Amino acid sequence: MNNIETTENIFAHFEKFIKLSEDLKSELSKRIKPIVFQKGELVLDANNISKKSYFINKGILRTYFIKDGKEISEYFSGINEWVNSPKSFMQREKDIYYIDAIENTETFFINVNDLVYLFDNFPEMERYARLSMGTVFGHFMERITSMRFTSAKERYNHFQKNYSNIYHRIPLGMVASYLGITQETLSRIRAGK
Amino acid sequence: MNNIETTENIFAHFEKFIKLSEDLKSELSKRIKPIVFQKGELVLDANNISKKSYFINKGILRTYFIKDGKEISEYFSGINEWVNSPKSFMQREKDIYYIDAIENTETFFINVNDLVYLFDNFPEMERYARLSMGTVFGHFMERITSMRFTSAKERYNHFQKNYSNIYHRIPLGMVASYLGITQETLSRIRAGK
DNA sequence: ATGATTATTTGATATAAGTCAAAAGTTTTA
């Protein structure tokens, strides 16, 4: 049962921040393309530069890095979010982040070059980027606060609130590394011990 | 020995990201004004909305919030950085952050309304905001990583590296709350125990 | 300068979370 993706979600997301002219809509449509990832599939290998940004229509992607041979989840992204390896994408150099699909995931992507074209020709795209980044910013600050001053249990509660729509779909081990605690501790927290 | 501030630093900062036209320079000059804070002085009270953004020419500002009656340092800002309470400033609502001066600090400030005027009339200002936010972004991600997977000692080392130019000027208690550890632990780390 | 306030250090003890090891449960694949 493959739904054909539509640009509905992505356009609605833009319109939360800017008004989309017909011209910009058509230029966007020309440059975004659907791509589907199977559960477990690698979306970005840290050995490559991140040259595409993916907008999630359905599913969950995970951004992670490897430390001491273990995968450490940096964050999870769900519907209506853009995913790339930020530093790599913006500065066109390698970074440490891998991206994979936790579920079968439908996305649209845009190439960095096309995005640059849009930035250069549509000032409202710059505004969109500034404003949408601003919201992510707030989440980051909150997360830093949550990481510092709360017990493992409080951190897990905060995670549940923050990811209320998807937290139950993410394997325990990945959640533990996201929170910076061991699997065993998280398992005990869940069991209420 | 009061130096009169010049717009040198601030213009140079803009030019790291965009080309400043004479027109934009003059509009900027009209809208930024110097203000000096004495050590210990409150720059922003969390009971007010953050309506000014301060660019530091000299000195250190601290952004903090209050938890269980204690001041928790969120971050420190030094020369050539913009400081405001991000969510409050952008969304024109109250947030939890106070800002104060750790040293006598010279800044320029711009009002949010003036900034909006510049965003509306100079697309390159949108670009400046997007690009300069991007660099801050990377630091945030790194910090989250550092908070999760490292011992108190490693976190302190990371802090020293990250704030190499100013870390020795920040009181121990403030650093401890920034790192999410107790003063006692930080004191012992410093003593090498 | 001098007492008062504030910041830092040191010591003794408690505790949350880590580690290692193995068992139980779940999902994948051939």
Place this chain on the structure above:
DNA sequence: TAAAACTTTTGACTTATATCAAATAATCAT
């Protein structure tokens, strides 16, 4: 559908950091 490969849970023990309390040290205000 059974075996293999993961993932989660449970148990026993260890350790880093917190807490509480008090002693120094540094800074501030009169």
